[in-house]
Amino acid sequence: VVKSAQDTDLAVRLAALDMLRAMGDEKHTAALVQRLKSATDKSEQKLASLALLATCKRAQAKCADAVIAGLKGADAKTRILLMRALPLAGGPKSLNEIVARLKDKDKAVQDEAMRLLAGWPDRSATVHLKKLARDVKNLRNHVLALRGLVRLAGPSKERASDLATLNEAMQLATRKQEKVLVLGALGKTPTLPSLTLVAASLDQPVISEDAAFAAVLIAEKIAKDHREEVRAVMQKVVKSTENEKTRDRAKKILEVPPAQSTAAR
Secondary structure, three states: OOOHHHOOOHHHHHHHHHHHHHHOOHHHHHHHHHHHHHOOOHHHHHHHHHHHHHHHHHHHHHHHHHHHHHHOOOOHHHHHHHHOOHHHHOHHHHHHHHHHHHHOOOHHHHHHHHHHHHOOOOHHHHHHHHHHHOOOOOHHHHHHHHHHHHHHHOOOOOOOOOHHHHHHHHHHOOOHHHHHHHHHHHHOOOOHHHHHHHHOOOOOOOOHHHHHHHHHHHHHHHOOOOHHHHHHHHHHHHHHOOOHHHHHHHHHHHHOOHHHHHHHO
């Protein structure tokens, strides 16, 4: 199959690439990279790219070296296609290469590197995203970095929230949209520390309603174990919110006796 991917007949090459897309592993990465770089037909380039992505998804970090090596000498369009395989390969080498491409000589490559970094699949990208989020002069990178931070720091099935990073993202955010994203992640984190962070935003007019809603979401789940702390925040919500539904939910939490706190859910 690998030999057929180099055939002089385009139809044969396409068939071979389609097979490699289904069964390729790390041993075939270099051949796929080369096929992608040398392809002149759009359909062949697309299929080579898809085969490379599928292979990297299966073999992961074992593919990184071949993909990184292929970037040398590739034109800007091909560099972008190759870079898209690196998040699937993962690992420190792939991440470092994406970070390095933020300073690529081509603007389109730089933009793609930023997009890929913001969408990185694990928290190893956090340190780089924090650095980029601090640069408010480049609004696009600032916004993408913040959104990437919130996504990585938020809760998932595999990991708990990173409250320190969410708090830092809130401090770095310059727009309402990103602040609301942080509040959304905190609202899905039913702990007293997350409620404390949300409560700090109740005094910020631009996001006070979003903060009130997030506070209620958290309070409904932790009132039983943190009755007094929750009551203090809910009283503040009742006074500050203009949303009737949010106020009613906060009042219900305040009315429920300690032993029945979970009934407010």
